[in-house]
Amino acid sequence: MRLRWADYFKNLVGEWWSGYLGGAMPTLPRLIVATRNPHKSSEIRAMLGDTWEVLDVNDFAQLPVIEETGHTFLENARLKAQGISRLVAGWVLADDSGLEVDALGGGPGVWSSSFGGEEGNHAKNNARLVSAMRGQAVRGARFRCTMVLAKAGIAQADFCGTVEGRITDEPQGEGGFGYDPLFIPDGYQLTFAELGQNIKNRLSHRAQALTQAVGWLAGQAQN
Numbered sequence: 053m054r055l056r057w058a059d060y061f062k063n064l065v066g067e068w069w070s071g072y073l074g075g076a077m078p079t080l081p082r083l084i085v086a087t088r089n090p091h092k093s094s095e096i097r098a099m100l101g102d103t104w105e106v107l108d109v110n111d112f113a114q115l116p117v118i119e120e121t122g123h124t125f126l127e128n129a130r131l132k133a134q135g136i137s138r139l140v141a142g143w144v145l146a147d148d149s150g151l152e153v154d155a156l157g158g159g160p161g162v163w164s165s166s167f168g169g170e171e172g173n174h175a176k177n178n179a180r181l182v183s184a185m186r187g188q189a190v191r192g193a194r195f196r197c198t199m200v201l202a203k204a205g206i207a208q209a210d211f212c213g214t215v216e217g218r219i220t221d222e223p224q225g226e227g228g229f230g231y232d233p234l235f236i237p238d239g240y241q242l243t244f245a246e247l248g249q250n251i252k253n254r255l256s257h258r259a260q261a262l263t264q265a266v267g268w269l270a271g272q273a274q275n
């Protein structure tokens with residue numbers, strides 16, 4: 053989708069302009085998450101509390117879908133961060149993440165989102181994982197997350213997080229998203245979907261990468 057100049061201008065100036073017109077300047081620094089997955093941005097929003105205003109690409113008019121043509125989490129996170137930060141003002145954070153399963157040779161990995169045959173269909177992804185793991189004695193797995201911070205189309209820094217665990221036989225729990233009902237983190241007996249947001253957001257691959265990213269941003273603000 054081509055971005056019209058009017059949309060480009062609106063994205064760049066955004067709420068700063070409407071806040072100015074209304075006499076109320078925004079007080080929180082703004083972080084734009086280069087994701088179309090609202091679960092990712094809501095986890096990031098919950099983890100940052102009231103320290104950042106967190107938006108994602110769904111909050112902006114007509115931002116294009118960035119093709120994820122990379123073969124690593126870092127390549128895809130860079131593509132998303134750079135692509136979106138060319139079109140919006142301020143700090144852009146991209147998250148590329150996925151599940152690596154030992155019995156599947158580290159798959160689905162970078163292709164976690166489309167493992168079940170349909171991009172972003174978590175039910176199909178989980179059904180395929182359950183059937184691929186049936187009868188498997190080796191249950192080890194990990195979630196990985198790579199985050200990239202970019203500004204004005206240039207990637208500035210990247211951060212990684214990993215959480216080790218194991219895959220259950222059947223989905224358990226209603227919380228979280230994606231593969232959470234099938235993943236038990238090390239040290240626990242319940243899946244991420246059963247443990248709930250507070251515990252997941254203390255342990256997760258995303259939490260680890262985000263802690264480093266906001267630490268790095270705090271350092272930038274002081275320079």
Ligand code: ITT
Nearest residue numbers: 087088089147148149150151164165229230231232
């Ligand atoms: P964006 O590219 O728009 O950010 P996406 O969901 O397609 O959204 P990825 O390409 O990074 O993002 O794929 C991540 C997939 O990995 C995600 O769709 C889930 O299937 C899985 N995943 C990543 N983090 C997860 C988590 O915390 N819990 C459960 N599944 C997760």
